[in-house]
Amino acid sequence: MTEAHEDQWTAPAANAALDATVRVPGSKSITNRAYVLSALASAPIRVRVPLDSRDTRLMLSALATLGARSEQTADGFLVHPLDAAGVRGDEVTVTMGNAGTVARFTPALASLGNIPVRFDGDEAIRRRPIGPLLTALRRVGARIDDEGRGAPPFTVHGDGGLRGGKVDLDSSASSQFLSALLLAGPSFDQGVTVRLVGDAPPSEPHIAMTLDMLRRFGATVERDGSEFHVSPSKLSCPEYVVEPDLSTAAPFAAAAVVTGGTVRVQGWPKHTTQPGDWLRSLLPALGAKVTLDDSGLAVTGGPAIPGVELDLHEVGELTPVIAAMLCFAEGPSLISGVAHLRGHETDRLTALATELSGLGAGVTETADGLRITPAPLHGGVFHTYDDHRLVMAAAVLGLRVPDVRVENPGTVGKTFPGFTSTWAGLVG
């Protein structure tokens, strides 16, 4: 798992249509949910072929801080149930890095313990939205001290359990607020009933993933439109096998599209809740042919990429790679529905408009997306703002644009340590 350790990585150019097969690491979203649900189970649970990356290590270490230790196994981790008695000291600290899943999913678990837990992380996580989740957690009984910031750093004062019950939640800034309440719901005395208020949350597939995984861990979950109920229960699951990360697969599929070649992604599940599965319908709109069979997903790029209008509200994390592909389209494109990307690892709309324009494309921000007018591209430095998906987007551009120099490529380790060497292997 080597990574480009230099400050800059020149993304390799493809001299011909690609013909390659890749295997991508496990899903970040599934891995971190599996770890959280295992910590709430009544017996240790084996999580197999999980992602091993910055975000998943942060999750395991957050759970260990809260009293759920884990042991490495041949193909993953054995996660032990939370044991608050094992946590000692006047106060402990959970380091969230810039992992949305750690920041949103673990504070509720801290309420189940008995000592104050301070949450903090990278500078960027202090800017990402979390206020509505902290408010909802307080309404179901949590004691959280954020000195009025509605943002990290904050301290959760555990009382050995959480009442739970009914709560209204505005999850329009991030679906992870809703997922957080639902994932922890089985451990609340009364379970949890969440009624969504305000605009609809983004990332519906991630909400479906939360419901699906809760059920696989034996929880009773009901949904009636925008109202969700999770009953109190101890969780169990014989073992959990993590799917490959289909959002990480996006740049590899995009490589087929922009070079007019073929890329096969091994292990693509036939049925999944992952947002990356939307690529099976999105890529044909970009002129590609897509086939799914027992060996995985094969993507073959067409002779040209048409300009398109895409609402990516439900699959926002695909935006950077899709925006990169659209810089090679025959005509202008409009991406909409992704205002919430301004609260991701960085303001992704500003970052993409700045960096894609910096290489010559005509890219402007709208209130909720990007307008992309293709133009001849040239090499230059592509800044990545500590955002793994910007490294992936830059790699796609570099296939057809010589001398794209990607700044801080190691930041891709948030979800795919080793990305640059796998990518170099793909291009050959």
Ligand SMILES: O=C(O)C1=C[C@@H](OP(=O)(O)O)[C@@H](O)[C@H](O)C1
């Ligand atoms: O629950 C999850 O695992 C995620 C939900 C989404 O967050 P938002 O709803 O904040 O976009 C997604 O973008 C993120 O990468 C992972």
Ligand SMILES: C=C(OP(=O)(O)O)C(=O)O
């Ligand atoms: C938004 C993302 O990450 P996080 O889990 O930190 O929210 C992402 O991976 O695109």
